[in-house]
Amino acid sequence: MPPYSFGATMVAQYKSLSHVKIASTDEEREAIFRFRYRVYIEEMNQRPAHADHRRQQLCDPHDRSAVLFYIREGDEVVASVRRNFIDLADCPPGWCEAFALDRFAGFAAGALTVSSRFVIAHRLRHSTIAARLVAGAYRHSREAGVRFDFLLCRWYLIDLYEHLGYRRYLHNYRDPNEPVGLMTPMVCVPEDAEYLRSVGSPFARVADGFPNDITGGVWLFEQFPQLPEFSSVRSTPLEGRWSKLRQILGGPPEQIIRMLRGLSEVDAKALLKHAILHRVRVGRVILQPGDQLGALFIVVSGTVALDYPGNSDRPPNILSVGECFAAEGLLASCGATGQAVALSEVQLLILPEQTVVQTERKHPQTVCRLRTNLLQEPCGKFLSPVVLHPGKQQTNDRLH
Numbered sequence: 001m002p003p004y005s006f007g008a009t010m011v012a013q014y015k016s017l018s019h020v021k022i023a024s025t026d027e028e029r030e031a032i033f034r035f036r037y038r039v040y041i042e043e044m045n046q047r048p049a050h051a052d053h054r055r056q057q058l059c060d061p062h063d064r065s066a067v068l069f070y071i072r073e074g075d076e077v078v079a080s081v082r083r084n085f086i087d088l089a090d091c092p093p094g095w096c097e098a099f100a101l102d103r104f105a106g107f108a109a110g111a112l113t114v115s116s117r118f119v120i121a122h123r124l125r126h127s128t129i130a131a132r133l134v135a136g137a138y139r140h141s142r143e144a145g146v147r148f149d150f151l152l153c154r155w156y157l158i159d160l161y162e163h164l165g166y167r168r169y170l171h172n173y174r175d176p177n178e179p180v181g182l183m184t185p186m187v188c189v190p191e192d193a194e195y196l197r198s199v200g201s202p203f204a205r206v207a208d209g210f211p212n213d214i215t216g217g218v219w220l221f222e223q224f225p226q227l228p229e230f231s232s233v234r235s236t237p238l239e240g241r242w243s244k245l246r247q248i249l250g251g252p253p254e255q256i257i258r259m260l261r262g263l264s265e266v267d268a269k270a271l272l273k274h275a276i277l278h279r280v281r282v283g284r285v286i287l288q289p290g291d292q293l294g295a296l297f298i299v300v301s302g303t304v305a306l307d308y309p310g311n312s313d314r315p316p317n318i319l320s321v322g323e324c325f326a327a328e329g330l331l332a333s334c335g336a337t338g339q340a341v342a343l344s345e346v347q348l349l350i351l352p353e354q355t356v357v358q359t360e361r362k363h364p365q366t367v368c369r370l371r372t373n374l375l376q377e378p379c380g381k382f383l384s385p386v387v388l389h390p391g392k393q394q395t396n397d398r399l400h
Contacts, residue, residue, distance in 0.1 A: 019132060035077040039119050083114070098152060142190055153166070157352075159234075165192075275352075280345070287336040291336040292335055296325075296351040298351065302321075
C-alpha cells in the first residue's frame with residue numbers, strides 16, 4: 001500500500017471537516033512554515049530550496065498568494081497543504097510548461113489551481129488526518145468553483161493520487177528547484193463525480209453535496225488524447241495488469257525481471273500489486289546524483305543509460321528489459337548515486353519502496369530474496385557494505 005491510505009474508515013471522518021482551517025494570520029502561516037521545516041529538514045533530512053535555517057521555516061514565493069489549509073492538534077500544526085489560484089496573465093513559467101496551461105486559457109479566472117506542499121506529521125501518517133485534510137481542501141475547491149486542480153507528483157505516489165481522483169495527462173517534468181527526479185503532471189476535475197466514483201475516490205462522497213458535471217472530464221479527454229495510456233491502476237484488476245505486463249515483457253515477469261528471480265508467480269504478483277507502468281520519452285534525464293528516491297525503477301521496454309559522473313570506479317551501464325535501477329534508496333537509505341537517461345522511449349515499472357517495506361512484514365523471505373537479487377544489479381553491486389541497511393527504510397511524510 002502507498003504511505004497514506006484513504007479507506008472507508010477515513011471517509012467516515014468527513015463529519016470532521018470543520019477541523020480543517022485556512023491560515024488567515026501571519027502567526028498561522030509561520031506555524032505552517034515551521035511545521036514544514038520540521039518534517040522536510042529535521043525528520044526527512046532533505047535540503048529543499050528556500051529553507052530558512054535561521055528561523056527554521058520552509059516557505060517559497062508561491063506561499064505569498066497561496067491558500068494554506070491546515071489541521072492542528074492542540075497548539076501543534078500536524079497537517080498542511082497549499083493551493084494557488086492561477087492567473088494565466090501572470091503565471092510562473094514553470095507551471096505554464098509543466099501543466100500546458102495555455103491549453104486551459106478558455107476557462108474563467110479562478111477556475112484553475114495548483115496544489116502542493118502536502119505534509120503530514122509522521123506519527124499521524126496512518127490516522128484520519130490525511131483524509132480529513134484533502135477532503136476539506138476538495139470541499140473548498142467546489143465552493144470556489146475550481147474546474148481543474150493540478151499538481152506535480154513523484155512517481156511512487158502516482159497510485160495514491162490516482163485513488164484521490166487525479167489523472168496523468170502529460171509526459172514528465174523536472175522541477176529545477178526540487179531534487180526529486182522527473183515528476184508527472186496530474187490534474188483533478190472536481191466536478192466530474194462520475195470519474196471520482198469510478199476510481200473509488202473519497203472525494204466522491206463530498207461531491208454528492210454539489211452539482212456535478214462530466215463536461216470538464218470530456219473536454220480534458222478531447223484535448224489530451226494520450227490520456228488512455230495513463231489509465232488509472234485502480235481501473236484495471238490485478239490479473240489484467242499482470243497479463244499486460246507479461247505481454248510487454250514477452251514472458252513471465254518473475255522470470256524476466258531479474259530482481260524477481262527465485263520468486264513464485266504468486267509472490268511476484270503480491271510484491272508488484274501496487275507497481276505503476278509509466279512512460280519516459282527518449283533523451284529525458286530520469287535521475288541525477290543526489291535525487292531523492294522512493295521507488296525502484298524496472299525497465300520493461302527500451303533502454304536506459306546508467307552513468308556515474310565523477311566516479312571512475314563505477315563503469316557506465318546500459319540497462320535493458322528486466323533490469324532495474326535506483327535500488328540504493330531501499331538498500332542504503334540514500335539518494336541516487338548515478339544518472340539515469342532514457343536512450344529510447346522507455347516503459348518503467350515503478351515499485352514504491354514503501355510497498356517493499358510493507359511486504360516484508362508479511363513475507364520476509366520474499367523481500368530477503370529481492371534484496372539479494374538487487375545486490376547483483378548494477379545499481380546495487382557497488383554499494384559499500386558499510387552503508388547497507390536491510391530492514392531499514394526512510395519513510396516520506398511529504399506528498400509532493
